[in-house]
Amino acid sequence: MAVKTVIEAIREGMDEEMARDESVFLIGEDVGNRGGVFLATDGLYKKYGALRVIDSPLAESCIVGVAIGAAVNGMRPIAEIQFADFIAPAMNQIIEEAARFCYRTAGDFNLPMVIRAPWGGGVHGALYHSQSIEATFGHIPGLKVVVPGTPADAKGLLKAAVRDPDPVLYLEHKRTYRLVKGDVPTGDHVVPIGKADVKREGKDLTLIAYGLMLTYCLEAAETLAAEGVSAEVLDLRTIKPIDQAAIVATAKKTGKVLVVHEDNRFAGIAAEVMAIIMENAFDTLDAPVMRLTGPDVPAMPFNQVLEEAFMPNVDKILAKARELAAY
């Protein structure tokens, strides 16, 4: 065990996978000599050379397209989209090609590739450096979407993503990069895709979150405990395939659930989680399932006051959780 930041855990994960398997390589904007804008790939260019750490043109469609071609030919690419906000030009490659490849070939071909993308707000990044894309891509069959929130999960899920036979969209919340520190198990630490994790046990209500909101929910749970409310915190970790069993289990346990995400509200992940609960745990509910989300506005504002208004934070989570506890 060693305490690491999220960004260190991701770098370590890639390093170990590249060392373990020669078919693993990196491709993205500035991932090479510069080590990535967040220094996620720092030092890897020196260690593995220009053939395994490839600086791409500023063309996301190309980055993903090259990765797809390589994966079909037996490689295991880790493609980086510099900011999740820039992924739109690669939509066609991801949705129409990567996600369907296995289905289209009736299972003859798999596409073992990872697309890493830093996402989320709270870093004063404004419109083009703050977006949440998990609901958009979670909607696409054939694609796996993971959203680690802690260093241990970041490393473990990265390794699982690299080894997965299908395309995995690996979303790393940029606010957590250096904010969230935690123990990372030594050795070959792999976290299975599709498994949520109870990060804190509780009995009065459940907070369901992922990414940065997980950290906020854990903080809120601490305050709630001081107020006499025992809050369970479930970290989804994977958006697709979502862990239905874990969601239903915690809903049945506490009977009161609040789902938190910073993505826009309409048709967001919270809506899906709530539907799962209604379909499977209705008889055990003690209150309407609630959600706290970002608003339905086009993007994160630059103005700090407006950014704070957009982002859920600990205070907002507390207010909503108290409402749920009192119901």
Place this chain on the structure above:
Amino acid sequence: MASVKMPQLGESITEGTISKWLKQPGDQVKKYEGLVEIITDKVNAEVPAPLAGILKEIKVKEGTTVTVGTEIAVIEETVTAGATQRPAPAAPTETAAAVPQDSPSPVLGEGRGGGSDSRTRLSPAVRALIEEHRISDAELSRIEGSGIGGRVSKKDVEDFVAKRTQPATANGEQRQTVAPAAAPPAPTPGTTIPLSPMRRAIAANMLKSKQTIPHAWTVAEVDMTSVVRFRQTAKDSFKQREGIDLTFVPIIVKAVVEGLKAVPVLNASWSEQGVVLHKDINIGVAVSVDDGLIVPVVHQADRMSISGLAKAIDDLAKRARAGKLGIPDVQGGTFTVNNPGTFGTILSYSIIAPPQAGILAMDAIVKRPVVVEGDAIAVRSMMNLCLSFDHRVLDGVSAARFLQGVRRWLEGFSEQVPLY
């Protein structure tokens, strides 16, 4: 001071027995809160407090039977300006001082502890707990709701159950309201079975009927082959769609409704002023229960489809056996259908339930050789319909016309008859 009287719990009920006082003298009672449990010959009922106040005096002891209208308790009305009686605040707060004394404060907690919506609106989790721990309405009304607007939360119920089970013996007897009635002891020859209130009621009613109503009796033989065939083909899909079995009873009730529409004088009551023709057709369906017989009523049966009738009858029968019928469920019948045929009887002479004018018994459906058209002999499913009717109200011709209508409807049954 307001007096609480033994209520009229049914049109033919003249007296009731106090089974259990849910409140004791000195207790604060809320309006509509359960005050006393009363056993009548038809149903057991919890009588709510007619007003809020303090129970001053109990006038009739448990186990005593009194006639309707007898004063059974006295409640001293609480005189408060607001609708709810909340304890007076220890010290007036700033807001309280600002609010005029006579206006009820418009706070969320208005209904806290009272019989407001938020109390009765129970979450699925709370409902499940109530079911699991067999919590009675009386007990539920004692649970202090800690949620918004006084809502009873899952935690409130869990706390209540925890408290209830700790001193198990102290509170144990309060659960008797929901515990299923103990089966009557097996009768030993040479002993006397004590009369239950239901037994007494049946006896009184039957005697009254036989003494006052000149019964006449007539039987029609019905070829049920079409109905039997139809039921055979439809019952599986019906069960799948509706979740209950398709029995012959709702089909017969439907036929009876059609017959009564054609002969309205049978859907009537005798009175000295004249024969009262009833507007609605409310069919009583006899259900045998542990210690006797009860006849819940399908109200406005003339407005229901066969599946609607099936559901209504199934629901009433289930609740009758669970002892959960309410007063309205056994009131207002205008005609009764009885089904002794399930026990294999072929001719039944039923006694009319006053003030109705008739009762129809469906006897067993049996396969018999029957001479059909063209003088051929065929195996047909035959059933006797036995009608007892009040000869003061109608004559044999009308009775026969009714049976004729029922018979024709049943024999003409085809898949064209809408089930739903």
